[in-house]
Structure formats: C-alpha cells, structure tokens
Amino acid sequence: MKRCAVMNLLKLCTIAAAVEICCSGSAAMAEATGQTQTGESLIPGEVAVNEGKILTVGYVMIGAESDWRLACNKSIREAFTRENGYSLLISDAQQKHEKQIKAVREFINQEVDYILFNPIVESGWEASLEEAAEAGIPVIGFDREVDVKAKDACTTWIGSDFLLEGRKACAWLEAYLESTGYEDSLGLVHIQGTMGSSAQIGRTRALDEALAGHPEWKLLDRQSGDFTTAKGKEVMVDMLAGYGDEIQAVYCENDNEAYGAIEAIREAGRIPGPDIASGEILVLSFDAARNGLLLTLTGQIAVNTECAPEYGPLLTQIISRLEGGDKLPARQYVQEAQFSALEHPAEIYADGQSYPVIKLTEDLIESRSY
Ligand code: GYE
Numbered sequence: 001m002k003r004c005a006v007m008n009l010l011k012l013c014t015i016a017a018a019v020e021i022c023c024s025g026s027a028a029m030a031e032a033t034g035q036t037q038t039g040e041s042l043i044p045g046e047v048a049v050n051e052g053k054i055l056t057v058g059y060v061m062i063g064a065e066s067d068w069r070l071a072c073n074k075s076i077r078e079a080f081t082r083e084n085g086y087s088l089l090i091s092d093a094q095q096k097h098e099k100q101i102k103a104v105r106e107f108i109n110q111e112v113d114y115i116l117f118n119p120i121v122e123s124g125w126e127a128s129l130e131e132a133a134e135a136g137i138p139v140i141g142f143d144r145e146v147d148v149k150a151k152d153a154c155t156t157w158i159g160s161d162f163l164l165e166g167r168k169a170c171a172w173l174e175a176y177l178e179s180t181g182y183e184d185s186l187g188l189v190h191i192q193g194t195m196g197s198s199a200q201i202g203r204t205r206a207l208d209e210a211l212a213g214h215p216e217w218k219l220l221d222r223q224s225g226d227f228t229t230a231k232g233k234e235v236m237v238d239m240l241a242g243y244g245d246e247i248q249a250v251y252c253e254n255d256n257e258a259y260g261a262i263e264a265i266r267e268a269g270r271i272p273g274p275d276i277a278s279g280e281i282l283v284l285s286f287d288a289a290r291n292g293l294l295l296t297l298t299g300q301i302a303v304n305t306e307c308a309p310e311y312g313p314l315l316t317q318i319i320s321r322l323e324g325g326d327k328l329p330a331r332q333y334v335q336e337a338q339f340s341a342l343e344h345p346a347e348i349y350a351d352g353q354s355y356p357v358i359k360l361t362e363d364l365i366e367s368r369s370y
Helices: 067-079 097-109 126-134 162-180 198-213 229-246 255-267 290-297 312-323 362-367
Strands: 010-014 020-022 046-050 055-061 086-092 114-117 139-143 156-159 186-192 217-224 249-252 282-287 303-306 331-335 338-340 347-350 353-356
Touching: 046 312, 055 097, 055 312, 067 086, 067 255, 067 290, 067 312, 086 097, 097 114, 097 126, 114 312, 126 139, 139 312, 156 312, 162 198, 162 282, 162 303, 162 338, 162 347, 186 198, 186 229, 198 217, 217 229, 229 249, 229 255, 249 255, 255 282, 255 290, 282 290, 290 303, 290 338, 290 362
Parallel strands: 020 331, 055 086, 055 114, 114 139, 139 156, 156 331, 186 217, 186 249, 249 282, 282 303
Antiparallel strands: 010 046, 303 338, 347 353
C-alpha cells in the first residue's frame, strides 16, 4: 500500500488521563528517551485530533481478561473516534496468540493506515510483523512487548517497565517486613500472569531476583492464573490445599488474580491482610484498578503497584507525530505509582532510585478515571 505523503493537520485537545511519559533510569532502558526527534514529549491525556482524511486504524486487541484490559480498551475506543478523525477496527483475540497473528494479516489485507499492536506473548511475531513492514504499514506496539528478534518490526513502542514494577513490589515487601521487625522466614506463593507475556516475564523476574537475595523467603508454589479472577482463585484454592498455614504471602501478578486469591483465602477460613505474625495472608498486587484499590484501602491487598492502562490519547499522539514525519524513539515508558493504605514504608528503593508509596485514600480512588 502506498503511504499517504500529505501531512495531515493535527490538533491537540485535552481529556483527563493519569499517565505520564518518563525516562527510565536503568541502563537496560537507556534507549527509551520519551522524546521524539524534535525533542517534544508526549503529553499525558491529550488526544491528537486528526483533521485531515479519516485514518483507518486496526487494533490487535488481547481480550477482556482483566479490569486493566477493560480500562485500556475503553481508553482506545474513546480516543479513536470518527469525530477525532479515526476509523477504528478492533480484532479481539480472546487471549489467543494465533488469533492475533490472523488479525495482523487481516489488517494488512484491509490496507489500514496503522496497526495498534498489543501482543499477548512476546515470541512468534517475526513473520507477520515483517509482512506489515513490507506492506508499508506502521505497527505501533504498546503495553506488552515482543522479543528481540521481532523488535525492529514495530515502528515504535510505548508501555510499562514490568521489571521495575516487580522490583518496586518486592522492595515494598522487604521494607514492610523490616518496618514491622519481622525476621522469621516467609512462606510465599506466586500467581503468575499469562505465561510468556511481558507483564508476566518482568514481574516474575523481579520476584526471582528478590528470592535470590532473600534466602529466608521460601517460594512454596508458583502457578499461572492467566491474569483472570477465576483462574487466580482456582490456583489459590489449590495452593491453600497444598500448603495451608505455611502460606504467609501471595504475590499476584495482577488485580484480578488478587480478587480470586482473596476469595479463596476467605473460603479457606484465613484472612487476607498484612498482619502475617497473626496468621493473615499478605497480598501483593499489580495494576491499581478501581476494585484493586478498594481492596488496598482495606488492607486486603497490602500493596498495589500501578500499571497505567490509558493508552488511547498517547497512541493518537504517536500517530500524529508519525503523520508529521517525526521519527519516534524505539521504546518509551509510562510513569507509574505504588499505593498502600499502610503507614510504612512511605518510600521504597528500586533500581537504585527512591519511589514514594502513595498513602491511599477514598478521595484518591474517586479522583481516578478507572
Ligand atoms: O497487568 C493485567 C492484564 O499487559 C499490563 O495484562 C497488562 C497486564 C495487566 O490483563 O491485568
């Protein structure tokens, strides 16, 4: 397909959003500058309205497995409206890798102007992404990543630093135990996300690093909850049956798994909470979706490490820059927070940097859009 050479007129209009672009401090992330060639950063929450022709955008969606995903999909639907100058085609892969590959090929056949690409798993993308490149269709990766071999096939990528998220969660646990003077061994179970997804890989790697540095933390069991409430519950029921009172903490790789784990904990007659010395099971979670934060407010989730889902406006800005001929960095990260209702720790250290732990309040939850 021949790319339109005419530069569209683009205007920015503001809508509320909670994400910011930032530079990552870690060496591995050095290429992520958060800036375009012209030095302009993406602006949080602003939709770039396309005032030229209607741009056709194909969204290779993962599914609807979690609260996070629903917020992400909503943000994209709200930003890519006809009114804003876009025609959005959505292909829902229902968590199936093969369906995503098929979707990429269908969008190529339909000669869309851009592909919004959110891969379920990191591997297996060489062929279809190469076909998109050959067809001259820019592929904008976001949220999860692809593995090294296929990396160049995306025109640009924006998403979370999942390893940093995991490191922040583990740093919180370390600091929390220290603040309570807890020195005994700690029986941990781990509910992983969808195996092979970037979110799972980064968050799992961070826990592995922490386990290596803490011989007193004992990993009792590890199973995938596929980022869903139902599977999260199922595996927690199994873990409770297998390890019972030995379980003192559960590291859930997203909020939905935490919802399921909490239900299982209660049904087993245990209490989800931070007081492990009294037999409660401390729950760690990621995402900070509304229900996750409500559970965090009551301490049922001890700490919730945020993962920002509102990509719609950012992706419109990326398209507007590409339409303007701008060259974008290969990777950019969104900035994310960490929440707890507990007083301590108020800050944690991860990747050689300090991060505040935001003290959660009802007002804060109400002020958020998802
Ligand atoms: O944490 C989880 C979801 O890829 C960041 O996928 C996303 C993860 C998110 O289903 O809830």
